[in-house]
Amino acid sequence: MPNAISGFSKLSKSEKIEWLLETYFSDKENARTLIHQYWNTDEKLQKLHDEFIENTITNYYLPLGVAPNFSINNKLYTIPMAIEESSVVAAASKSAKFWLDRGGFKTEVISTEKIGQVHFTFDGDFEALQAFFKNIKPKLFEDTKAITKNMERRGGGILDIELRNKSEGLEHYYQLHTTFETLDAMGANFINSCLEQFAKTFIQEAEKQLDGELEIVMSILSNYVPNCLVKAEVSCPIEDLKSKDISNPSLFAQKFKQAVNIAEVEPYRAVTHNKGIMNGIDAVVLATGNDFRAVEAGVHAYASKGGRYTSLTHCSIEDNIFKFWIEIPLALGTVGGLTSLHPLVKFALEMLENPSAKDLMQIVAVAGLAQNFAAVKSLTTTGIQEGHMKMHLLNILNQFEATAEEKEKIVEHFKTNVVTHSAVVEAIENLRG
Incomplete structure (x- = not known):
């Protein structure tokens, strides 16, 4: 059993590697060769990768594929996808081709609000807290002017600040619940900076104006963004569903709809159904330098918003029209973070013709819908394993x-x-x- 090491982060990259090799590997030369094989031969590029995270020893590659022929609001896209799972890119491409001659994908951004919260406790009178908040709310905005001025210049900023009483669920617990518009930035650093300034102002003013003990617990953005929504859909007359592997389009439409309905009512199926959707979504989110863990957390919370975990996609058959759609929360950015640092992220965004955050929301939603269509189509026709x-x-x-x-x-x-x-x-x- 290896001993604990002190000061590991202060070691040089080569010293970290040597310690790892000496501590954990029987074939040290083979392990060293493997580490070096995945280094970039361009020293400047490798240094860039080294500085993305801490304690870097090498790079970990994922395949970057492309899915062409996506018609989104009558504009053609080739979508980049970074993923290791077999058949995901092929399935997305197959869906894109299927819907290309059937009207393509239609999308709309419903809203773009993002959320951050200052969590605090207060043991005094709630009505007094309400009056205090109303009195200092303008100062909360004023004290963040230095942080928000550039965002406001572009049309974004802080939309509103609310005081929320959460003491029924947890004694003495309250929030400053804040909504933001961050435009083409994902905005995590912007939101967190604003929240920390709110907390500083709030506690300073409370000490002067409020009776009772007020304590800030934490200030942090939320990855649950139910008001940062995008919708994507496909539809066509049922007879137009006929294709090489759909000989009876009416039967296919009914069976497809039943499969989606099962995912709406059965959580065991819904989890796998939604995982397939996230195959498409995560691949594009990762390729474009966004945070797929945040997206996953927010999307799955949204799938449970009614108190039961359910399908993210829905299907209807009305007046002989087959319709399949998804509505999901997506907080994405196309400026800042990796989008301005990682060369392949820049490459992926250029391939998408340098989309705005709203454009990217629509593209990502389409990738998820396409992936789900391909999966449910396979399940209800040939079976998932063949392809x-x-x-x-x-x-x-x-x-x-x-x-x-x-x-x-x-x-x-x-x-x-x-x-x-x-x-x-x-x-x-x-x-x-």
Whole structure:
């Protein structure tokens, strides 16, 4: 068992690597080679990557793929996707092509409010707290002018500050609940800076004007943004759903709708259903330098807003029209953070023609809807494994270190045979005699 190390963060990069190698690896040279293989040969670029986080030793790569042919509000996009899971990019591309000749994707941004809160406790009279808040609210705005002036110049800033009484759930607990407009920035640093100034002003004024003990607990933005909403949908006459793998469009539409309805009422299915949506969303969020963990947390909270976890997508059949849509909260940015630092993020954003935050919200929502359409379509027609395992075939062959010649022969074999892990293993063994 290794001993604890003191002052690790103060070591140089090479010293950190040597300590790791000496402490954890039996084949030190192989581990060292692997670390070096993933370094960028451009020293300036590698230094940039080293400074994104702390204690960097090397880079961890994910594939960056593209899904073309997305018609969004009658404009064509090729969408970048960073993800390691087989079939996600293929499924998105297939959905894009399917809907390209059926009207494409229609989207709208419903609202763009973001939220931050100052959490505090107060053991005095609530009515006195209300009067105090009303009195100092203008000063809260005034004291953040230095922080908000640039954002306000662009049309954003602090929208409102509310005092919220949460003492029914937790004794003496209250909030300064604040809404923000951060335009093309995700705005985390901006929001948190404003909140910390609110807290400073609030406690200073409370000491002078308020009877009772008031204590600031914390000041932090919320990743739950139910008023930062975007909607994406597809629709067409039922007969237009007919395609190579949909011979009976009416039956397909009914079965598809039933599958979505199941995800609306059954949480066990809803979780997997929504995970598929997030395959598409996370891949674009990551490729464009945004925070996919924040998006995941906010989206899944939104899926539970009615008190029960449910599907993020919905389907209707009315007057012979098939309609499939998603409405989700997405707090995204196209300026600041990694968007101005990571070269591949800049590349991805340029590919999307340098979208605004609102544009990106719509593109990301479409990626999630497309992914979900492909998954539910497969589930209700051929089954999910046929397409997924064919895409996964090369991963299995790489696990067995198949040669180029072996790959060619086995891929050809499985063009007419069902792909399973055991079937691939058997094919490799038969080929190798």
